[in-house]
Amino acid sequence: MLHKFPTIINSMQSTRIKTLSISLSRYCHFKTKMGFESLNRTSTLASKTAQNNVAIFWDLDNKPPNSFPPFEAAVKLKTAASSFGVVRSMVAYANHHAFSYVPIVVREQRRERKLLNQLENKGVIKSVEPHFCKVCGRRFYTNEKLVNHFKQIHEREHQKRLNQIESARGSRRVKLVGKYSMKMEKYKNAARDVLTPKVGYGLAAELKRAGFWVGTVSNRPQAADVALRDHMVNVMDKRKAECLVLVSDDSDFVEVLKEAKLRCLKTVVVGDLNDGALKRVADTGFSWMEILKGKAKKEAVSVVGKWKDRDILKRLEWTYNPEVDGKLNGSEDVFDDQSEDQDFNSTDDGSNADCICTKDSGPWWELDSDSDFNSSQSQ
Helix, strand or coil: CHHHCHHHHHHHHHHHHHHHHHHHHHHHHHHHHHHHHHHHHHHHHHHHHHCCEEEEEEECCCCCCCCCCHHHHHHHHHHHHHCCCEEEEEEEEEEHHHHHCCCHHHHHHHHHHHHHHHHHHHCCCCCCCCEECCCCCCEECCHHHHHHHHHHHHHHHHHHHHHHHHHCCCHHHHHHHHHHHHHHHHHHHHHHHHCCCCCCCCHHHHHHHCCCEEEEECCCCCHHHHHHHHHHHHHHHCCCCCEEEEECCCHHHHHHHHHHHHCCCEEEEECCCCCCHHHHHCCEEECHHHHHHCHHHHHHHHHHHHHHHHHHHHHHCCCCCHHHHHHHHHHHHHHHHHHHHHHHHHHCCHHHHHHHHHHCCCCCCCCHHHHHHHHHHHC
């Protein structure tokens, strides 16, 4: 009979297996879901607590990126600092002279570009590829023609957009900013490669493009140091960061780093002096070459591991807290006094006194053994 209806039997077995698997999967899914949720919550909490808030402070008067492009140096510095935690703030201070100064490397590049333009105009040399305008897409055989085209057309258009935005008010201004935002960004990216900055070499603009907040102070001596020091103290007072990254070789910041270490903050110094005063005080230090080559990011892993081990050891150390430990010691003393009083009172009870009187009813020199011996002889 069973051989006659194999399909029915197979269908019945398959339905039973499906119901069992569904029930098991529901049960197991509920259990595993709860387990995974708890694991995910613990992992996210651990990751949040493990990551430190990092603040970068750059002394541009003492350590400007003269031999490196500013934007590249700022991005490399941010990536190196991000290995110590989450970068929350990036600040740079300098006076007007630092932003108007043109490094020797940039001057040489401009001189070479000017000489190449002269040779191209005379027809002595020809560029392999034509010069390309990144705004409109036109091509030119000489760089000087590209610069003239950019100034005559695109720079004027950009200035017209800025004037329209400045003259507008309210919602109209907001709409114009949204309308011209893409074009203005495209113009800035193209002008960076074509036009020469009128003042300096675009240090402030490049750092702002990298995400830094740039502060300009007066040309008085130590004005940038005072402003940067006050900003660091403000960040420490408000507990906005657990790790401070200072880009400077100035020994005037030694006291600030010592104060940060007293507040149990991590300190990192970026400078070119290997045996400088700042690197002796800070937890760790790197040079500009280590930042640019990525060596600092690799070494930061071991540094963070040492910090974690040090934090664990500090938690295991016993420290005397007069408020807590004083209360505990006071309660123990009270308990000991009460126990001693209880012992003393228990010895002074009436029952014990009666026992003493009955035992000491006879003369003190007569012993129990003598009394027992005399009683035996009388019998």
